[in-house]
Amino acid sequence: MAPHNQALLDGFGSQSIDQGRRDLALRLAKDDDDERAYEISQQIDTAQYYDKEEEDLESGDYTPKFSWKKLWLFTGPGFLMSIAYLDPGNIESDIQAGAGAGYSLLWLLMWATVMGCIVQLLAARLGVATGAHLAELCREEYPTWATYLLWIMTEVAIIGADIQEVIGSAIAFRILSNGLIPIWAGVLITAVDGFAFLMLENFGVRKLEALFGGFISIMAIAFAWMFAKTKPDFQAIATGLLIPGVPANAVDIAVGIVGCVIMPHNIFLHSALVQSRSLDVTKKSRLREALRYYTIESTVALFVSFLINLFIMAVFAKGFYGEMSRPNIGLMNAGEYLEQEYGGGYVPILYIWAIGLLMAGQSSTMTGTYAGQFVMSGFLDLPVKKWVRVLVTRSVAIVPTIIVALVFDGSENNLDRLNEWLNVLQSIQLPFALIPLLCLVSSQRVMGVFTVGRLTKVVASLIAVLVMGINFYLMLVFFWASNIQSALGILMVIFGTAAYFGFIVYLLLRPSAPDGLWASFMERNNYRSIGSDGPLQ
Numbered sequence: 353m354a355p356h357n358q359a360l361l362d363g364f365g366s367q368s369i370d371q372g373r374r375d376l377a378l379r380l381a382k383d384d385d386d387e388r389a390y391e392i393s394q395q396i397d398t399a400q401y402y403d404k405e406e407e408d409l410e411s412g413d414y415t416p417k418f419s420w421k422k423l424w425l426f427t428g429p430g431f432l433m434s435i436a437y438l439d440p441g442n443i444e445s446d447i448q449a450g451a452g453a454g455y456s457l458l459w460l461l462m463w464a465t466v467m468g469c470i471v472q473l474l475a476a477r478l479g480v481a482t483g484a485h486l487a488e489l490c491r492e493e494y495p496t497w498a499t500y501l502l503w504i505m506t507e508v509a510i511i512g513a514d515i516q517e518v519i520g521s522a523i524a525f526r527i528l529s530n531g532l533i534p535i536w537a538g539v540l541i542t543a544v545d546g547f548a549f550l551m552l553e554n555f556g557v558r559k560l561e562a563l564f565g566g567f568i569s570i571m572a573i574a575f576a577w578m579f580a581k582t583k584p585d586f587q588a589i590a591t592g593l594l595i596p597g598v599p600a601n602a603v604d605i606a607v608g609i610v611g612c613v614i615m616p617h618n619i620f621l622h623s624a625l626v627q628s629r630s631l632d633v634t635k636k637s638r639l640r641e642a643l644r645y646y647t648i649e650s651t652v653a654l655f656v657s658f659l660i661n662l663f664i665m666a667v668f669a670k671g672f673y674g675e676m677s678r679p680n681i682g683l684m685n686a687g688e689y690l691e692q693e694y695g696g697g698y699v700p701i702l703y704i705w706a707i708g709l710l711m712a713g714q715s716s717t718m719t720g721t722y723a724g725q726f727v728m729s730g731f732l733d734l735p736v737k738k739w740v741r742v743l744v745t746r747s748v749a750i751v752p753t754i755i756v757a758l759v760f761d762g763s764e765n766n767l768d769r770l771n772e773w774l775n776v777l778q779s780i781q782l783p784f785a786l787i788p789l790l791c792l793v794s795s796q797r798v799m800g801v802f803t804v805g806r807l808t809k810v811v812a813s814l815i816a817v818l819v820m821g822i823n824f825y826l827m828l829v830f831f832w833a834s835n836i837q838s839a840l841g842i843l844m845v846i847f848g849t850a851a852y853f854g855f856i857v858y859l860l861l862r863p864s865a866p867d868g869l870w871a872s873f874m875e876r877n878n879y880r881s882i883g884s885d886g887p888l889q
Contacts, residue, residue, distance in 0.1 A: 395630040396557060398425060398638075416641050423645050428561035429625035430650030431568060432719055433472055436618040437465065437657040438571060439513065439716035440520025440709065444683050444771060445605075445612050446661050450668030451681050453602035455585070455592035458662060460606055462593055464613040465658045467815045469651060471614055471786070474793050474804065474812060475622040476646045481802035483633050485624035487730025489798065490788050493862070501855065502784050503731035509616040509781035510727065510745075511752055512774045514720045518542045518753045520683060521713030527687050527706035536757040542717055543750040547743075549718055557628045567715035572656065574708035575663040578701060582694055584666040604829070610822050612775060616785035620730070621723035622650075623789075636801060643802075682771070683709070721746050779823035780852070786816050787859045797866070 416422075436442075449457045479485050484492075487506070491499050522538025533541070553560045598606045626646055632638050671693045672681060681689055687709075691702040724745030728734065756770065790812055796803045804812070836842055 395628060396425065398422075398629050398631060398642075416637060418644075422641070423648060426629060426642065426645035427649045428558070428565075429476070429622065429628060430472075430646065430653035431656075432561065432564050432625055432722070433618060433622040433650065434653035434657040435564060435568070435715045435719045436513075436615045436621075437468065437613070437654060438568070438660055438712050439517050439615075440523075440683055440713050441513065441516040441612055441771070441775065442661060443520070443664060443709065443712055444516075445608050446664040447668050447681055447683070447686055449602075449605050449609055450665040450670075451672040452605050453599050454669045454673035455588040455666065456597050456599055457602065457606055457609060458589060458592035458665060459594065459596050460598070460609050461661055461665065462658060464610045465654055465661075467610075467819065468613045469654045470812060470815060471619065471789070472622050472650055472654070473647055474789055474808075475619045476626045476650060477643060477802060477804070478789065478793050478799070479623035479626040480631065480639055480642050480646065481799050483627065483631075485627065485726055485730055486620045486785070486789060486792070487624075487727050489792055491731055491733060493788070493792065493798075494859075498855075498858070499731055502788070503727065505781050505784040506616060506620065506727050506731070507724070507748065509778050509785075510720055510724050511748065512777040512781075513615060513617060514717060514750070515753045515756055516771065516774055517713050517716040517720060518750070519713075519757065520709055521717060522757060523683055524706045524710035524713060527702060528710070536754060539750070539753050539757045542714065543746065543753075545714070547721075547746055549714075564715055564719070567711045568656065568660075571708050571711045571715075572660055574704050574711070575660050575667070577699075577704055578667050578690070578708070579663040581701060582667045582670045584670040588669075589662075589666055607822050607826055608775070610819060612778075614782060614786070614819055615778060616781045617720060617723040617727065619785040619789055620727050621719060624723075624726040624730075639802065724748070776827055779826050782823055783820055783856050784859070786820065787856065790816055791859070791862055 446461075449461070475486065478489070482489060487503075490502055494502065518539050519535065521542040522533075522535045525533045525538035525541060526535060549560075549563060552563055626642070629642065631642055667690075668681070668686075672689065687702045687705040690705055691700060694701045728745055790809075792798050793804050793812075794809055831845065836845060
């Protein structure tokens with residue numbers, strides 16, 4: 353472990369809990385620029401927006417008054433985070449839900465987004481309160497072998513998500529070029545332009561945030577235009593939002609909606625994005641204010657993403673629900689069926705669809721690469737330049753995508769099957785982001801006064817159990833449908849399952865942490881032993 357990391361751990365034991373939390377943030381802030389989520393020169397200075405009166409009052413539980421100017425200052429990270437809720441994988445889920453279940457699953461989309469919002473706010477809370485992001489804290493909290501294993505699991509999840517996102521962009525390029533650009537060429541274009549767009553960060557974080565804001569705006573306009581053109585049933589939409597119900601033939605679709613909401617790499621990403629604003633970690637009032645503004649902007653961002661997903665689901669519910677003669681609709685052929693159903697006019701709906709899909713694919717690919725930088729630097733603590741990390745993470749993700757594009761180009765059924773595999777892959781990785789997050793935000797040693805309350809712990813734990821349970825269900829159904837019959841294959845599944853759940857139990861118990869569940873369990877047992885031995889002495 354690096355010397356400065358050891359110093360972080362030593363600081364916890366020698367001071368009060370809240371002082372230890374502040375020391376963690378201060379010491380991490382003194383790391384070399386190349387090892388931090390954001391270089392000091394890149395961070396947006398928030399101190400200039402505080403007047404003298406506020407400086408004098410900043411003590412205790414004081415929280416500065418609300419300011420629209422400050423809200424705008426903190427707006428950005430939440431919208432970058434919300435891109436993951438609009439990636440091609442989620443669009444595919446919207447298509448299947450609308451075409452397969454009509455408007456009846458809109459309520460589930462709404463509540464799934466609410467659950468995702470709660471988890472993302474916990475990630476933001478962790479980043480603000482500690483001054484470190486989730487990957488960095490995992491490196492400090494877990495032993496080396498567990499840290500490397502968590503890193504591998506997270507990288508696998510990023511690669512799986514990236515394949516879906518890049519393929520989505522490539523499909524859009526093929527549509528917009530009238531088939532002249534094959535899938536594999538679209539993959540290469542996405543790889544190059546994604547790297548180029550991320551270089552905007554060198555001109556300032558705000559420039560990059562503005563770019564993503566433009567992507568979201570174009571998506572919103574494109575899919576809202578489609579929504580207006582197809583004229584869905586507003587009464588049915590209201591009924592679908594307010595009255596819960598799952599059609600008998602849409603159970604798997606419903607499970608898929610919840611299962612794809614929380615993406616592992618997005619939790620790591622959001623905990624890092626909030627550090628793009630410089631904060632005085634010695635003042636609780638500044639951190640409380642930052643959490644307030646981040647909560648507002650993240651909630652608004654996810655509400656916008658919910659509306660866009662609603663538009664897509666309603667469009668396909670209106671046009672294709674109940675059409676038994678239609679074959680399976682997915683990203684590959686959705687535009688063609690939309691054109692057949694609603695074609696005509698000055699602007700073909702096929703191209704509007706492709707533009708929206710392109711923005712979704714491009715933006716989510718870039719945020720995936722962005723997340724990859726933070727994950728690699730946080731887990732491995734490598735002293736390399738940021739542009740090197742961008743190049744490495746982009747290359748690691750793009751090579752498998754090119755292979756997939758060459759193998760599956762032109763095969764719609766195989767691509768749909770691949771998408772199922774990738775969804776299961778990300779479902780498997782989810783506990784390795786969600787469990788560390790919940791353990792850390794519940795630790796007073798790490799969070800100090802910003803430790804989540806009992807009610808929040810219960811709600812977050814229920815969400816984690818629900819989402820992971822649904823993902824495990826998807827995993828079991830998928831492997832059961834795969835019909836593995838060889839003895840070697842069955843043994844590999846059994847061994848892998850045992851190792852998988854064993855690691856999850858380890859993460860929950862946190863035996864290496866002084867305030868983990870294992871330490872609490874042993875402390876209670878020791879106390880009971882002493883108490884029971886007392887009368888005998």
